[in-house]
Amino acid sequence: MHIGEKIIDRPLRWGMVGGGRTSNVGYKHRLGALRDNTAFQMVCGAFDLDYERCIDFGKNLGMDPKRLYPDYKTMFEEEAKLPDGVEVVDIATPNFQHYEVVKAALEAGLHVICEKPxxxxxxxxxxxxxxxxEKGKLVCVTYGFSGSQLLLQMRHMVKEGMxxxxxxVDLKYTHGYGCDPKGDVQSEGQKWRVDPTKVGKSFVLGDxxxxxxxxxxxxxxxxxxxxxxxDRQAFVGSRYPLEDNAYVLIRYEGGAVGRMxxxxxxxxxxxxxxxxxxxxxxxxEWHDANPNLLYYQEQGKPAQTMVRANDYLCDECNADESLGATHIEGLSESWANIYLKFAAAIDAKNRGDEEKLKNMVYPDLQHGIDGIRWISACAKSADQGGVWVDFA
Amino acid sequence: MHIGEKIIDRPLRWGMVGGGRTSNVGYKHRLGALRDNTAFQMVCGAFDLDYERCIDFGKNLGMDPKRLYPDYKTMFEEEAKLPDGVEVVDIATPNFQHYEVVKAALEAGLHVICEKPxxxxxxxxxxxxxxxxEKGKLVCVTYGFSGSQLLLQMRHMVKEGMxxxxxxVDLKYTHGYGCDPKGDVQSEGQKWRVDPTKVGKSFVLGDxxxxxxxxxxxxxxxxxxxxxxxDRQAFVGSRYPLEDNAYVLIRYEGGAVGRMxxxxxxxxxxxxxxxxxxxxxxxxEWHDANPNLLYYQEQGKPAQTMVRANDYLCDECNADESLGATHIEGLSESWANIYLKFAAAIDAKNRGDEEKLKNMVYPDLQHGIDGIRWISACAKSADQGGVWVDFA
Amino acid sequence: MHIGEKIIDRPLRWGMVGGGRTSNVGYKHRLGALRDNTAFQMVCGAFDLDYERCIDFGKNLGMDPKRLYPDYKTMFEEEAKLPDGVEVVDIATPNFQHYEVVKAALEAGLHVICEKPxxxxxxxxxxxxxxxxEKGKLVCVTYGFSGSQLLLQMRHMVKEGMxxxxxxVDLKYTHGYGCDPKGDVQSEGQKWRVDPTKVGKSFVLGDxxxxxxxxxxxxxxxxxxxxxxxDRQAFVGSRYPLEDNAYVLIRYEGGAVGRMxxxxxxxxxxxxxxxxxxxxxxxxEWHDANPNLLYYQEQGKPAQTMVRANDYLCDECNADESLGATHIEGLSESWANIYLKFAAAIDAKNRGDEEKLKNMVYPDLQHGIDGIRWISACAKSADQGGVWVDFA
Amino acid sequence: MHIGEKIIDRPLRWGMVGGGRTSNVGYKHRLGALRDNTAFQMVCGAFDLDYERCIDFGKNLGMDPKRLYPDYKTMFEEEAKLPDGVEVVDIATPNFQHYEVVKAALEAGLHVICEKPxxxxxxxxxxxxxxxxEKGKLVCVTYGFSGSQLLLQMRHMVKEGMxxxxxxVDLKYTHGYGCDPKGDVQSEGQKWRVDPTKVGKSFVLGDxxxxxxxxxxxxxxxxxxxxxxxDRQAFVGSRYPLEDNAYVLIRYEGGAVGRMxxxxxxxxxxxxxxxxxxxxxxxxEWHDANPNLLYYQEQGKPAQTMVRANDYLCDECNADESLGATHIEGLSESWANIYLKFAAAIDAKNRGDEEKLKNMVYPDLQHGIDGIRWISACAKSADQGGVWVDFA
Structure with a gap:
């Protein structure tokens, strides 16, 4: 159970690239990282391509204006000169910049936390x-919903053979906020998501x-x-060749099947x-719409509804709870949980504790790569007319 | 609104083939047909391959033992000799007998109501x-859930462009009562369903x-x-080459897509x-698990829950309600509704009212054939490795 | 499990007083009594104060017009002369007539099934x-929702100490169809319910x-x-001194408490x-809005949802199921279940099987009297300003 | 919409009395106050009667050990000497200490945020x-659930006459974690809650x-x-004369009624x-169990489910949202929202902006006093045998 006490010796010095005022997701990163001020402290930022807005925004977050930068290159350069320069860089830019910023950050000797995909x-x-x-650094990926503790209960019950x-495996992530195509042209946060040069091979499959x-x-x-x-479609035609709707069938090793x-x-x-x-x-069954509940249905028995923060849940699950039973947790707790794991992992890496690192369960670079593989395989299948393709 | 008053001049003389004591579905046919005693009256039956059990069962239903028959052939022959012999025959046997019994019934000049598929x-x-x-008779198909009145509200709202x-179109019909393979050998009602010679090309796809x-x-x-x-699977291996699980992707004319x-x-x-x-x-969205509710979700507006038997529903929908608002209807009302439509359709056919017949919405022979087409196309696709096949 | 086979030797000859075309509840009585045609057969009726409408309605139900009567007195008199006259009379009139009709029926040597209160x-x-x-007859009371089988599961689990x-005991029966006062003057079925001379001491408390x-x-x-x-109120003022809303607090013997x-x-x-x-x-917890589900919540364990017609339910409960698991039952099954119990009870009474009768669980005269006691005590408490009154 | 930008010029210097490691609610206070580091900064604490534990805990929160105090008196004294001493004190002690600490804090010229009751x-x-x-200071009360933004939507719709x-007004706050009496003796956080000398006149009514x-x-x-x-009861007898269960009936001015x-x-x-x-x-209708949803049921229309952060909600409501639509908020957002209001109110008070203060909607001292009045009236009624008492 988290109540804000430190889990590493001192907060890591953390800075953001992107994630400024017009970013939907930037605030979630900050909520995750800074929840208790014991895992990370925000020391610098290159929040925005518009430097004025970056400075104004950073000041409104209470930051030192001297450590607000016009771009990530300047930030890495200048911070490197400081005795207490940034240690961990968080990348919340549009997709097409991820590669160059991650590369630059690693080359600058920084740990990286990067948005998906x-x-x-x-x-x-x-x-x-x-x-x-080579650089002895970590790249963590912000699958921000994955810190919901009941996912660990699922993992536990699956592993235990229950x-x-x-x-x-039946999967769904759908909403209707893209029905109105106006968002594609009016919202800064949406515009790049429907531009193949900025978002990559997919819209909703990746997003x-x-x-x-x-x-x-x-x-x-x-x-x-x-x-x-x-099989993918662009029901709002201007999104083509990207998709706003996709069905995926999955075949797992060993005979299981799935859908998305x-x-x-x-x-x-x-x-x-x-x-x-x-x-x-x-x-x-677990629904993001109420992540506090987990439905367990044993054939031939009454269906069970498990509720967060109860003693009948496994230790890994309850370790990540913070508000007590009957007190609803939401997405900010999920982000906080993954950021705490990032902090613990980075700390272990810094201390050379590879043993601990090996056993940690969190969205790491490998899972980030699997996400790219997912998008690539789906896009390839769809583009070939909806055929089975290997996931490799 | 139905309150049991007659909708046709006199009840049709109706008899059953199959649907006896060990049949799960037979009771639903009787509940549907005999709900008000104004649409159908049960005059004869060949309920069971075991003639003793047929007689015992029929007597327990209050029937005249003389009109309980050892098989459908005898029944059609003997009833034909009576001045008030059966007019409509209901077929609730295992699938493989449907064809021969329907054929014999039509040839005997009877209207037919037949189980699906x-x-x-x-x-x-x-x-x-x-x-x-040729015979001037109808073949009706007991898609027994389809009498739920809110399906007509869906039809109305789709037609009106709402x-x-x-x-x-996202579809699901799943349960877990086949997890335990014991039912395949122990239950009379289940045994034939996993035998390809009796059930046809599919198990759950058809059933x-x-x-x-x-x-x-x-x-x-x-x-x-x-x-x-x-893509179909037999997770209980003994069911192969039939399936106990199947995923279907659908492409409609005009660009819509779907899943089952x-x-x-x-x-x-x-x-x-x-x-x-x-x-x-x-x-x-409509769930069979509570057919009294219909979820209407307009993007950007609060989601609406529509409840049966309220004035805001369309006339076709409310015409089929029978218990009043706040009084829950279930599957028996659904069966009663389709049987009332069968009665009205048969009556129209008998009276030569083809105009009325043309405008009636109920599961007729054409929809029965579409069901066969569905199974055949799905089985063909699956057997070819999960490829797109034409629905024709 | 019911599939329509007879539970008594022959159907009881049954007739209705009230419950005609304008009655909301009349159809439920018929659905309950006549579901399988093996427990009751409808032989006569005095459905309506309007004799023309009574005849028209009865004929539309397929009845013999000779046995449709202008009033209950005539019906009892004439039926008594027939060799196969009515045996059980069903009373679905407004409340104020219950007493005189029940009395006349008993005096005519008939079993009685009467609406509540x-x-x-x-x-x-x-x-x-x-x-x-004195007359050796039964008076049964149509608490029509009480045939929902999961209520018997609750009874079982309470008795077993689970x-x-x-x-x-927290109770609620509320709806909003009385918000609009127009129904009080426009609907025949509603009009008498807000008239103290016809409905008695209460509106919703009784209804x-x-x-x-x-x-x-x-x-x-x-x-x-x-x-x-x-504490009761008439939010639609014209209903005063009757109430359209009431809160009740309950103290049970032994220290339990409750609310309605x-x-x-x-x-x-x-x-x-x-x-x-x-x-x-x-x-x-059980909700009439989906009577197929029962919620069992053991403190410190995952909440359970029990579903009708599963093996984990008790025998008394499953004895009353008729459609099979995953097939939704509604209010008509509830009415059918209590009518089957009425038939069994009347049959036992006729056969002098007092032992069986003693052990039967169904809404009998004693429960009808408890209902009057409930109304009287609530009305008395409210009329004294909302004070504690003995339930005696 | 909140994304962490400052709403007042600089964070207020804030310290805690109580709310240490064994306090369930302390973490919620910190989550609320420190969410964005722009409204409050935590400068000092007297977290615990056990001074060792206080120091250890405060250090684990990253605090300066010099500003961790053995008790509130010392804290007020020492902080007063500092140029940047505490400005706002947060009281999260057991109830019986609230009065003396609030008084001391006000006398020390501090704004107060105090736990309920x-x-x-x-x-x-x-x-x-x-x-x-007299002191020109505010006393704010942490009704911690009341920051859920949909409560403001309710307020708006009620005010607009919708x-x-x-x-x-039907109210409920129940759970079952008190079924096991062991918590009364084993949990530090529970022990004082069942001790009348520490908790006051009530257990659950107040808590x-x-x-x-x-x-x-x-x-x-x-x-x-x-x-x-x-009417109140102690089903776990050792809690008497306090209650672990209570029913309340309410009569409002103007004829409305309610329950709790x-x-x-x-x-x-x-x-x-x-x-x-x-x-x-x-x-x-609103349920704390999923505060993201609000149910709006207009009689005669489909029931509506309103979801947080949608354009159809009122401005006051959406002003308090922080994660965007489809991203679930929980209790921590509620606490953050009320702490932001406390900050704005204290800032307005400091600036002498009484106009703004007058129009602010948040749990202030008056609402805290109404809470005491609620407990006192309920306890008085119950102790007199369950009679109507004036709420004054």
Whole structure:
């Protein structure tokens, strides 16, 4: 149970690239990192391509204006000169910049926390993996929903065989806020997401479903995907060749199967992410729309609703709870939990504690690369007319 | 609103083939047909291959033992000799007998009400269509869930454009009662369902998903399917080459897409059938697990829950309600509603009122044939490795 | 499990007083009594004060016009002359006629099935109890929701101590269809309900809460009420001195407490009846809005949702199921279940099987009298300003 | 919409009395106050009666050990000597200390943020009101759930007449974590709550229902209570004369009525706080168990589910949202919202902006006093046997 006490010796010096005033996700990064002021402290930022706005915004966050920079290159350069310069850089820019900023950060000897989806190509991921290893640094990926503690309960129950053999994995991440195409031209946060040069091979497959795919990997103890088949559409035609809706069928190694539905044109939906894992004797289901509940349905028995922060949950799960039973947690707790793990992992890396690092469960570079692989395989399948392609 | 008053001049003389004591579905047929004693009266039966049990059962239903027969052939022969012999025959046998009994019934000049899925092959359906036309008789199909009145509200709202252009149709009919393979050998009602010689090309695709497929056709005003792709599995291995789980992707004429998940190994599920129709501006969702509710979600507005028997629903919908608002209807009302339509349709046919017949909305022979087409296309796709096949 | 086979030797000859075309509840009586045609057969009726309408209606139900009568007196007289005259009379008139018709029926040697609330005064109930005993006849009361089988599961679990000691009983029966006062003058079925000379001492306390009170007695194995305190209001002023909203506090013998909220001005409510029983270690909750589900919440364990027709339910519960698991039952099944019990009870009475009768659980005259007692005590408390009054 | 930018010139210097490692609620105070580091900064603390533990805990929060104090008196004294001493003191001690600490803090010229319920007696509240006014300081009360933004939507809709005339207010705050009496002796956080010398006149009435009562006042625009009637019980006998369960009936000025159920022995409940407001034409319902949803039920129309952070909500509501639509908020956002209001109010007070202060809606001293009044009236009613008492 977290109550804000430190888990590492001192807060890590942390700075942001992107994530400024017009970013939807920037605030979540800050909420995650700075929740207790014991894991990270925000020392610098290159929040915005508009330097004026960057300075104004940073000042409004209470930051030292001297450490607000016009761009990431200047930031890395200037911070390197400081005795207490930034140690960890957080990248919350549009996708197309991830690769160059991650590379520059690693080369500058910084740990990296980067938004998903990581890069455009799996190869870029493998290159960064090599570079990170050389530099002895970590690259963490902000699958921001994955800190919901009941996902760890799912992982535990799957591992313990409480579902029997896993047969099906049913995944969904849909909403309807893309029904109105006006957002594509009016919202700064949306504009680049429908521009293939900035977002990569996909819109919703990358923007939404990579979250749910990672969460399903977390919950299933990284069940290996063998093949995927994807059919995708642009119901708002201007989004073509990107998609605003996609169906994916999945075949796992060992015979299990799965599905994903991802969409931003699922008009009016109020139940966005759903993860259902079906085994030979029981199922688990979790909805992002109320992450405090986990549904456990053993065939032939009354269905059970498990609630966060109760003694019947496993230790890994309850270790990440912070508000007590009957007190609802939301997305900010999820972000805080993954940032605490990033802090612990970076600290372990810094201390050379590879043993601890090996056993930690959090969204690391490998999971970031799997996300790229997911997008690439889905896009390839769809572009070939909806055929089975290997997930490799 | 139904309160039991007659809708046709006199009750039709109705008899059953199959549907006896060990049949799960037989009681639903009787509940549907005999609800008010004004549409049908049960005059004869060949309920069971075991004639003793047929007689005992029929007597317990209060029937005249003289009109309880050892088999359908005898029944058709003997009833034909009576001045008030049976007029409509109801077929609730295992699938493989449907074709021969329907054929014999039509040839005996009887109207037919038959369980789904109708036959093994589309061609058999077309043959019966020709025969029925020649004989001036109807073949009705008991998609028993499709009498739920809110499906008509969906149909109305789709037709009126309240959802915008239809983009997606998401379908599910799953449960977990097939997780335990013991039922396959112990239950009379289950045994034939996993025997390809008796059930045809599929297990759950035919047994379950044909219901939901028809309901979706009802709700979408018969949107035309262009192609399907199916991946199916037998998680209980002894069911192979039949499936106990199947995923289907659908492409409709005009660009809409859809999915179906059908399974009897979805362990512990308590929400069996779900129909979600997504349009360019709103969605509708209906769950068989509470057929009294219809969810209407207009993008950008509060989600609405519509409840049966309220004035804001359309006339076609409210015409089929019978208990008043706040009084829950269930599956028996659904069966009663389709049987009332069968009675009205048969009566119109008898009176030569083809105009009325043409405008009636109920599961007729054409929808029965579409169900066979659905199974055949899905099985073909799956057997070819999960590829797109034309729905024709 | 019911599938329509007879449970008594032959159907009882049954007739209705009231319950005609303009009656909301009449159809439910017929659905209950005639579901399988093996427990009751409808032989006669005095459905309506308007004799023309009575005849037209009865003919539309397929009845012999000779046995449609202008009033109950004529009906009892004429039927008594027939060799196969009516045996059981069903009373679905406005409340103020219950007493005189029940009395006449008993005096005519008929068994009685009567709508709730039974009479205006407890004394009338006691008088009828005496008369029924003299005549060797039964008076059954149509608490029509109480046939929902999961109420028997609650009764079983309470009796078995699965909740620990019962501490609280929380009851609700509210809806909002009385918000609009127009129904009071426009609807025949509503008009008499707001007229003290025809309805008695209460509007919603009698019309609604007597149902839920009886159901709670069923579920708690007839826990004894010691005192009640009631505060009631007429938010639609013209209903005064009757109430359209009432709060009741309950003190049971032995220290348990309870509450009831009943209202027809609970605007927009879609969850009408709720019964929550709280024990020292667990709770049970049942909602009429989906009677197929029962919520079992053991403190410190995951909450359970029990679903109708599963093996984990008790035998008494499953004995009353008729559609199979995953097939939704509604209010018509509830009515059918209590009518089957009435048939079995009347048959036992006719056969002199007092032993069987003693052990039967169904809404009998005693429960009807308790309903009058409930209304009288609540009205008395409210009229004295909301004070505690003994329930005696 | 909050994204962490400052709303006042500089963070207020803030310190805590109580709320240390063994306090359930202390972390919520810190989460609320320190969410963005722009409204408050934590400068000092007297977290614990055990000074060692206080120091260890404060250091683990990253605080300067010199500003960790053995008790509140020392803290006020020492901080007063510093040029940048504490400005606002937060009191999260057991109830019986609130009065003396608030008084000392005001006398030391500090603004106060205090846990509910405020004091034992209304008179103490009035005395502090006078003192606060003399000192020109504010006393804010942490009704920590009341920052949930949809309560402001309720307030707006009630004020705008969208419900018609308010008729009923139905309130609940129950859980079952008190079923096991072991917590009373084993948990530090629970022990004092069942000790009348430390907790005051009530257990759950004060601990739980004061929250919901304030929230209802917020949602109804402070509807005036005229009388209450309370029946309370100690189902765990050792808690007597305190209660672990209580029922309250409410009569408001103008004819509306209400109820409250509060309990810690509502075994297994997972839906703790419910606020339902019923008007002459529509109702609103909000559940703490998912504060992101608001149910709006207009009689005769489909029920609506409103979801946080959508454009159809009022400005006051959306001003307090911070994560964007489809991203779930929980209790920490609620606390953050009220702390932001405290900051704005204190800042306005400091600046002498009484106009702004007058129009601010947040839990202030007056609402704290109303909470004491609520407890006192309920306890008085119950102790007199459950009679109506004036709320004054």
């Amino acid at each position: 990581l890069f455009f190509e799996v190869e870029q991921g493998l290159e960064m993996q090599k570079l990170a290893e 579902l029997g053999k896993i047969h099906m 939404l479903s990579t979250h749910t795919f990672y969460e399903s990997q977390l919950a299933t103890n990284d069940m290996k995907v063998k093949q995927v088949l994807c 539905w991802t969409s931003c044109v699922d008009a009016g939906t109020i139940d966005t992410q759903v993860i259902r894992i079906v085994g030979s004797k029981a199922s688990l | 109708l036959f093994f092959e589309v061609e058999q359906g077309l043959e019966m269509q020709k025969l029925a036309e 959802l915008g252009k239809i983009h997606m 379950l998903s044909t219901h939901t497929f028809y309901e979706s056709q009802l709700a979408t005003n018969d949107m035309k399917v262009k192609q399907v792709l199916c 998940w059908t399974s009897c190994v979805d362990a512990g599920t308590i929400d069996t059938q779900v129909i979600r129709i997504v349009g360019s501006k709103a969605s509708l | 039974l009479f205006f005064e407890v004394e009338q109930g006691l008088e009828m109890q005496k008369l029924a005993e 909740l620990g000691k019962i501490h609280m 609604l809460s007597t149902h839920t009170f009886y159901e709670s007695q069923l579920a708690t194995n007839d826990m004894k009420v010691k005192q009640v305190l009631c 909220w009943t209202s027809c001005v609970d605007a927009g409510t879609i969850d009408t009846q709720v019964i929550r029983i709280v024990g020292s270690k667990a709770s049970l | 405020l004091f034992f007696e209304v008179e103490q509240g009035l005395e502090m009101q006078k003192l606060a006014e 419900l018609g005339k308010i008729h009923m 739980l229902s004061t929250h919901t009562f304030y929230e209802s006042q917020l949602a109804t625009n402070d509807m005036k209570v005229k009388q209450v009637l309370c 159920w509060t309990s810690c022995v509502d075994a297994g409940t997972i839906d703790t706080q419910v606020i339902r407001i019923v008007g002459s034409k529509a109702s609103l």
